[in-house]
Amino acid sequence: MIGVSFASCRHSFFAVITCTILFTSTAHAFIFDVWKSGMKESNVVESGKKKGITVESDSGGFTLFGDKKPDKLAVKVEYTGNTKLMGYDAKLIFSFTPESRLLHSLRVTLALPISSDKVDMEVLADSIAKQLDSKYKEHGKPSADSIIGQFVDKVRNRDRRSWGGNGDAVTMESSWNMVNGEVVIVYEDEKLSEKAKIEDRRIREKRLDQSSGGDKSKF
16 A cells, blocks of 8 residues: 555655656556566465465576575576466466566466367457457557468467557467467566566676686686
8 A cells, every 4th residue: 555645746846756656666567367567476476375376486496585696596487377267277377577576477378178169269369359458459460470480370270469558568379270279368567578688687697707707808
């Protein structure tokens, strides 16, 4: 709860700046169910637990004990969870900034069973798209960049759609492989994703400094 009101923000220029920072820092670029971009790992795990969803680390050996040594930090920090969405099995992948450990992206994959038909996938994708249309501004249907990618899209009956607004980006991809299909929705907080890239590079640079010894002076 923020202990400041919009009314108090009108008193001075500095108050306006302070209030702007406070309200901006607590804003979330995307919301999916009980999860919001900018959440810490522990909050993501706890929110999942309250819904009966086990959210576990999938980063391969990174420490939970605050060790900031570059060789102890994972560049890729991810957590995963499994649930049911709209009657289908769904996998959740939460991606965090590697140093500050803030949620910057969430990938939701709904898998259709083998007994499904292609039209089931289309109906599911259209239903989700309508929900996203009500929350975000649609950006269209981006296609694959390369000719090979476009060919694969055609073979896989792959369809892409994208939305955005307020510093976030949402993409949805549905594909069918003649046996079953899946619908994948990716939520991304663009500012935090950029922060993740900066922290990633900083970790790699520190690791290089540690391992290079005096070799840099040889160049």
